[in-house]
Amino acid sequence: MGYYHGILLLVGIFITLTLSLNLINGFCGQFSLGHAGFWGAGAYASAVYSVFYALPLPAPVNMLIAIAVGFIAAAICGLIIGIPCLRLRGDYLAIATLGFGEIVRISIMNTEMVGGPRGFINIPHLANIWWVFAVAFVIALFMFNLKRSAFGRAIISIREDEIAAENMGVNLFNSKLFSFTIGAGIAGIAGALFAHTQQFLHPSNFNFMWSVIILVMVILGGQGSVTGSIIGAVILTIVPEALRYAGGTVAEWRMTIFPVLLIILMMAKPEGLFGAHEISFRKRSEG
């Protein structure tokens, strides 16, 4: 697997991840700090399936099953966190998801079956770059259409004003739980793709820092914008790598330069690159 190929693969996986967090954070306005936990839960669950329990089926079918396993495992985790936390208003979800991310990582560390701290090896190579981008495309389409349907509108109204949303007949808890569970599940799909392209998983792949990076991708692109999420994911995956090639001092200082660039950007455009907008060729009149 070449270097550029590897980067491109990560771009695709991060697009899916960012889109999934955008549903929770950007659309619904719920603050989740444990997205890497759902990603990890999906990755490990799907890998457990394909390593230990794989059915004698053609590889693409097994990959589809692995994706389903990843989705379900992460979505169940989402339900478990979401049901108690989403009933409350405020920052409880952020705290609970923060804890959840760590629980997942530490549980994996201590599970001998999946290699514990040595990492999970010998995962079959069931997916490739086409899988990754096909899934990213389907998820992007899903998000686009969701945004333009009544359910999407209801979810977005919760971000804007919970009390008014409820007064418009939106069931707050159900809508929040829906976006949280589906968002978690899609992160699980990204996990399945990650496992079956990298063929190796390590608990540190899913630590708190990655949750923050995914969150930064969402915020950079603009909370609530599907195209923004895609571009946020692309930029944040490519720029740190591109800085390696800037040569000399820049390459050495890239992990300092990169955050500074982010800070400058957030000062210049606090709503993110796109705000809640999509890239569109239609002209809008905005007063």
Place this chain on the structure above:
Amino acid sequence: MTQNYSPLLSLENVTMKFGGLTAVNDVCLKVFPHDLVAVIGPNGAGKTTLFNTITGIYTPTTGRVKFSDHDLKNTKSSDITALGIARTFQNIRLFKNLTVLDNIKLAKHTRIHYGFWSGIMRTKRFKAEEKKIEAECIELLKLFGLETKKDFYAKNLAYGQQRKLEMARALATEPKLLLLDEPAAGMNPTETKELTELIHLIRDKFNIAIILIEHDMKLVMEIAEKIFVLDYGNLIAEGSAKEIQSNKRVIEAYLGAEVNL
């Protein structure tokens, strides 16, 4: 006024306590279909709290709120909207970062008849339904003179227009009862006059009952067929504008009683 048909909304001995504070105390009132009534009272009399108990934001400590035949106890705010009670807020609560049209479309939430997957797959049914809703919403915006602003963000509207949009949005939920919380707050006399006509028009066109909270007495006296007066959570008077204006307790509540020194 004699009414021999059944009330649309009835509050039976509703009391709302917050710890030691009784915001609404043992209030009974009835509102009939097609009524246009006002709730007035000095600041802190419990008017908005009363609205909040009706719309399910608060559950009354004791007493019952009945809407048509439904007891609203343990009914979620969102389900109350589906039953047919809509409201506006004293401090405007629009979806500021959404367009005017999206604000109204959102209010159609409980009246939408397509499934989740229909929306995701963009089926014929989805498209037909969305088209129908959009047409209805634009019709509503026209009534409020906002159709040219439909692509504006709600936050970019002038204050008076935001108030109107909030009313339009409440109407879009297709209510049988509309609660207006200080619709004339911050409006100039011309806008208030326009609002008076608009409230009449809404009542007749949509054939709904309206309860409004208002401090602008000119507006209240002009349009309300019946007035309820609250003071420190107690319902101290009810009746026509004339009756209220000459009611001794109401005058005391607003201006204070004479004291013999």
